[in-house]
Amino acid sequence: MKLTEAKQQFISSWGAFGTHWGINRTMAQIHALLLVSADPLTQDDIMEELNISRGNTNMNIRELINWGLVERVILPGERKEFFSAEKDIWKVVRLIVKERKKRELDPLLKLLDQLEEVEGDKRDKSIKTFVDTVSGMKRIGKQADKTLDMMIKADEHWFVGSLMKLIK
Amino acid sequence: MKLTEAKQQFISSWGAFGTHWGINRTMAQIHALLLVSADPLTQDDIMEELNISRGNTNMNIRELINWGLVERVILPGERKEFFSAEKDIWKVVRLIVKERKKRELDPLLKLLDQLEEVEGDKRDKSIKTFVDTVSGMKRIGKQADKTLDMMIKADEHWFVGSLMKLIK
DNA sequence: TTATTTTTTCAAAAAGTTTTGAAATTTCAA
DNA sequence: TTGAAATTTCAAAACTTTTTGAAAAAATAA
Structure with a gap:
């Protein structure tokens, strides 16, 4: 299986599992995407990758931060905020x-x-x-x-x- | 607190908790009702007690039986089926x-x-x-x-x- | 048998949850 | 400061899940 396909599978399945685990689908998908991303992503990266709206992305990132699963990363010289997931x-x-x-x-x-x-x-x-x-x-x-x-x-x-x- | 009120509290809370546990609200409420009932109940008892429709009651009892949480009880001389929950x-x-x-x-x-x-x-x-x-x-x-x-x-x-x- | 009661099914309606997107707010470089 | 970019909010729309209730099927007593 190719990496791109495997990532997609992982994200969509993690989303489905999430719904059984008290986590909504988008929240779980964003989490999955960040878990398998080597580098931090911006809101726009996430929106594009998962085809979801800005509002939805924003709300669910915030929720992931509340859970302690994701953190905001400020990269020097970058205006936008980046996000990365706890990998352990x-x-x-x-x-x-x-x-x-x-x-x-x-x-x-x-x-x-x-x-x-x-x-x-x-x-x-x-x-x-x-x-x-x-x-x-x-x-x-x-x-x-x-x-x-x-x-x-x-x-x-x-x-x-x-x-x-x-x-x- | 009176027994009737306590029972109602228990049923409604168990229903709410159930939704976080992969169990739908009605299924959890029926389960709660049977857990605190000293004797087995019929579908009609459950419908009346929880104010839910016949179809809903029937489907959720069946699901509880699938999970192994509730069993059908046949009482001699009774036409209707009775249901009771595993109490342990x-x-x-x-x-x-x-x-x-x-x-x-x-x-x-x-x-x-x-x-x-x-x-x-x-x-x-x-x-x-x-x-x-x-x-x-x-x-x-x-x-x-x-x-x-x-x-x-x-x-x-x-x-x-x-x-x-x-x-x- | 047949009539009556009980149980089951399932399409449509209701209720609940998630998503969108545009407007409001905040941030920050110049 | 100012204005452009980024972020946040939230009412309405879309989607999902649950519930209803009437009709069909099954069970049983007479």
Whole structure:
């Protein structure tokens, strides 16, 4: 496969995967393009390469910067801003996990804490079912929280190495 | 908080969370309702409780059954079908991970294998950047694959217990 | 059987999300 | 300063996904 074709495949597939991962298609495509670009690109480069509008490009670059996945690069002597993606994939995964944890898991745990305090006699079958479900989720949720925090801080090899020891 | 209100909160929040988790809102709401129901419910119960149409209810119940999260229950002497959700949350998490891995991670790994075989001289900067990105992803992806497989098979306490030992 | 109830399907409508592009704002070199 | 270039904003349009509901199919009791 030729490089140009491979790049295109990569960008379009990463876009499709992104949609399953809480990231919209364009955002994922811009990310993919920057990941496989040897040098930083301008907004115009990205617009042209992906055939998307200026507004769309701008909004999604900004979102990628918020996630910490892309950074603005100022090249001396250039008027335009350039953008480049974090290339260390393990760092990328940690950034994504960190962001999604903050947006999804943390609010869920907060909610479960509130819901566990439902009024009523726990010997009542319907109360029991509710409380048991909520408590079960809270337990698993807290464990996931710890595990993910560990992962966010961990070095790639430490983490995987440790896990691998467990199955031997 | 009263049980009725708590249930409603739980259902509506689980619905909202679901949308971040590759599960549509109604599917997640039906799942939530069944999780906190002490007894199996019929399609009509679900329609009424969530104010949704018959078709919508039917399609989403079917999808929940496909994921293994809900099962059909036949009660003797009853004409209608009843539905109940798997209540063991650790099992629920494993089922969701299993399904999402199959739909998302497995195809990604397949794609990366193909893309790694791009033609050209790896001393070429643009080829190198592409191959490095793809290889990096493949490495992390394979590790995630193993870790998730382990998790899918693992007992809750074995898995978490082992992880916890590592941070002490 | 046949009639009635229950479940399933699917085209069209509604709802939700993303994208566009032109106007407003900001930046910066001269 | 000023004006050209670059960036940002956001309402409307395009697109995508979900939901509805009525009709078809399947299941079951009599």
